[in-house]
Amino acid sequence: MTVTTDPHRPQPVDLSRNPHLTGVYAPQRDEVDVADLEVTGEIPDDLAGSYLRNGPNPRFDPIGSFVYPLDGDGMLHRITLAGGRASYSNRFVRTPMVELEEQRGEVIWSGLTDGYTPPASVVGDTLANTTRALPDINIVEHAGRLMAMQESDKPYRIDPISLATLGTEDCDGAMLVGSTAHPKTDPRTGELVLFTYSLEAPYLTWSVVGAVGTALRTPTPVTGLDAPLMIHDMALTKKYVVLFANPLVFDFAAVMRGGSLLSWEPERGTRIALIPRDGSAVRWIDTEPFWVWHFANAFDNPDGTVTVDYVEHVYPGGFAHSATPNTSALTRATCNPVSGAITRTRIGERSGLEFPRVDDRLLTEQHDRIATVGKAESDSGDLDSLWFHDLRAGTDVAWTPGVAIGEPIYIPGAEHDYWGAIGTDPVDLRSRFYLLDADNPADGPLATVELPIRVPAGLHGSWLGAP
Template identity: 70%
Template structure:
């Protein structure tokens, strides 16, 4: 899969994920005392960090969002009713080499082009672009920009400067999911990683002190490489939904698609006991999952999992009807059957389900997602809130392109936050909503000093000595 010559530049003006609210941001700033409409809660203190694809230079070859794009981390700090903002690129060796050259050197990951030693030196020759642009995680004294099935980069928590790539003392020796899960009860960070060669799937655990508790351990039961983006965690199990999206290397080498949707295989659920016991597999009909909200164990031994379910992975397969999504609850019996119940199907292209991270591995009350309003074919423009204990659903439509919601615990009340960008004037803002009545609109709106490109995942880091 080698391309002998450098690919042509991507035409940004004709690419939906390189223009408008997705257009790359090349400025790095550090601004304090940001303008606020309304009043930032005095009991809210901490930082919201968000990661996302953001090419340092105009890309060459192809650009497949969200698989391509250098990482840029954005931080909004809130304290004493005031807010500050800082953003920085994650400076991988590829970004540093391109900054020295003044232009893009590596192509999109689907092109198969790699630079030679004459251009980038022996150490980087033949490499592909590293992409720690999916998520941001703090654990065990490390602030990490997470990649898809690769090792993360550690950032300086003070100024977001890139420090080094890490394998977390061997726990991420073969890589990590972009979505490891932090158990708030034990302080452990639990992760999995998929690979193109056997063993196709491994899992590992990092203790609260940042040291490995379990190094990469193979998951038995797979005979082909599969893509698995996210995981769920309970007190007893790692929960992996192995949907039938298969890496087809033979097809890729002959000009076909790298990923193949094989619905006849169905979806298989792996319940991996955290105590190291045998994996329990449960078979289901085919469906696709990008992201989980949460999971927890039930007294009867079953496992409840809340997630966004898709009919199939749009963009990776040709199907006669558009992919559709629902907020879904599965109850899984480790001995065999699984039941699935739709919690909500009103929103369009629903994604990014989030809960109060303090409730991970335990029963949760609130779930929030981002979606499109019914009948809208443009940007994600609404936040949907579900109170599962009360059985209620509400929506807030800010009139802008809105990003992933994040739960913000305060000292007196709790809140939801999200970054949004107005498609008309491309100004970005950070919105703070109350957790009890988020559909009432923001209690505070922070004007950000630069546009924040529509991106992916983030985390709230409270200002507390005991925080992760």
């Protein structure tokens, strides 16, 4: 079956001119299963489980545009550690778009920002005028469901053994209108709490999935927004769902004029929503404009205030243009839901940071340690260092492996804890998994696992302990 000619079909993207389609970001098209990987050092005997990571990885060379991190098909990478040995598997998340493109042997859907959708003459009535599904941001396990998460849409359920794609998942109706790519699990209750932004009023909803997988709260409107905003991540405390409504607005009028889908409107300021988990009225706090991609954690204080730790950017990178340098820093905000007051304090002296993570068992609780990705030199180069911030001591230390390093993941062992991350050498493009001692991460890896294929620089993942 061949693709019907469509005069509106966008032209191919010039991969050589897109830094997120070359080098350590270049798409990986191979799928492999390899056991007994080469290990330098020693994988501790108390460690058993799998690290799964997701990320944008176009199945075929894209057409129209490719805007990282919004575009790209999902590819799941799994590194399993057990008995001192390591194995690796990877699979595409096979959405209906990927499946049809594989049948045809070529790309059909364009980038998200192009405004192009294939007609029925090309893809049939069922998929006509659809945009590409993008479950390429995160991979989350809850109540026996393994899910590839996407931005403001339903996730795709994944078979935990084969990594095969099983179809979309709505979690008993809690994700009926979609989910964030970053839902949060409350370790105390086992509840999975999420939000979803949409392009039409009420623009924002939140939901809860119970510990056994049933919906405790179906999509519930969050009142207070007057425009559709992109909100990528959330934080969670015992009392509140915490959302930062930064002023990145979906602008469809601009798209019709050939402009950007997203518009940075700093005059709106940033609005912080503290949504009581008991269902009572949302508390809004207004402050100056800034941007947040990712949160580390949040917790309630005895005086009723809420502490939120996150990486704060001046503005959202390529979605805004400014003469002001776009610095980022690990930041602590303290929000008062009664008075509406907020204080924001920079944590440490480092800038150019992203991907903050804590021990997920401490979500909603006070934490002492945060890991981030950064740069050895903050003004240039790839993200090449892992930074470990001791909040109690007020210090931070780095491990710089000389490779492009990905998001850290906290790994609990039976006797000890660890940090892990995937890195790719920008010269020889070989990928490795690094395992670090959680107490002394700057000392370098306890074990380095040689991965059988290059893993493209990607986004987020989860550690799944052995059952």
